[in-house]
Amino acid sequence: MTLDAVSKILQAVLLACGKAMTVEQLIAIFGLEDGVNHEQVVQALQTLRVALEGSALELVQVASGFRVQVRAEFGPYVSRLWEERPQKYSRALLETLALIAYRQPITRGEIEDIRGVAVSTQIIRTLQEREWVxxxxxxxVPGRPALLVTTRLFLDAFGLKRLSDLPSLAALRDLDQINAELNLTEAGQNEQNGLMMAKDAQPHDDFQVEEHE
Structure with missing residues (x-):
């Protein structure tokens, strides 16, 4: 099977799947008779990324693998396909998520100390239900408070491959700027009907999947 054929198959699979897939999962799509190996899939992904340049789609690598998504500039138009309004999150929830992302592992009490106000149980529950935390x-310590960390789905939702891809905290002046950098206020628009929409996520030059819990 030619590299171009493998690349087109991967594009079809990733579009139909609507979520990130690892190289191993993509290899499993092919039968023994296809004779497609790990190196060919990696090369085909590189070919696909180049082929999508200049189109409305892009191939990006996130924590869970590779996905094909709509480029950020087309997101506002695609989102009009759905009547419901994107979910909006409170400032308290966004601040809590930002603190967990940058200070993890962190306890609820430590978040409250930093914010200066109580963190409601509903906020933590919402973050856990979204599977971001x-x-x-x-x-x-006494009471053994829970240690909160972000998840692989958090990385996927914000177009990140690894935690080190987060904007430098030293370069951010306040929580408003952190929220803007992470596009937290628009996170609910990232996943609609299985078709991913980019939020300033950029393709990575390396094609090595990083494992995250």
Whole structure:
């Protein structure tokens, strides 16, 4: 099977799938008779990324693998296909998520100390229901408070391959700027009917999937 044929198959699979897939998952799409190996899939992904340049779609690598998504500039038009308005999140929730992202592992009490106000149970529950945050253990202090960390789905939702791709905290002046950099206010628009829409996520030059919990 030619590299071009493999590339087109990968494009079709990723478009139909509507979510990120690892190289191993993509290899499994092919049968033994196709004779497609790991190196060919990686090369085909590189070919696909180049082929999509100049189109409304792009291939990006996030924590869970590779996905084909609509470029950011076309997001506002695509979103008009759905009547419901994108979910809006409160400032308190966005600040809490930003603090978890940058200070993890962090306890609810530590978040409250930084923000200067109580963090409602509903905020933590919402973040867990979105599967952006999980409990990674407990602090070894009286009461053993839960340690909160972000998840692989958090990275996927914000177009990140790894936590080190977060904007430098030293370069951000306040939580408003953090929220703007992460596009937290528009996170609900990133996934609609299985077709991903970019939020300033840029393709990575390397094609090595990073594993995250």
């Amino acid at each position: 999980r409990i990674a253990g407990h602090r070894d």
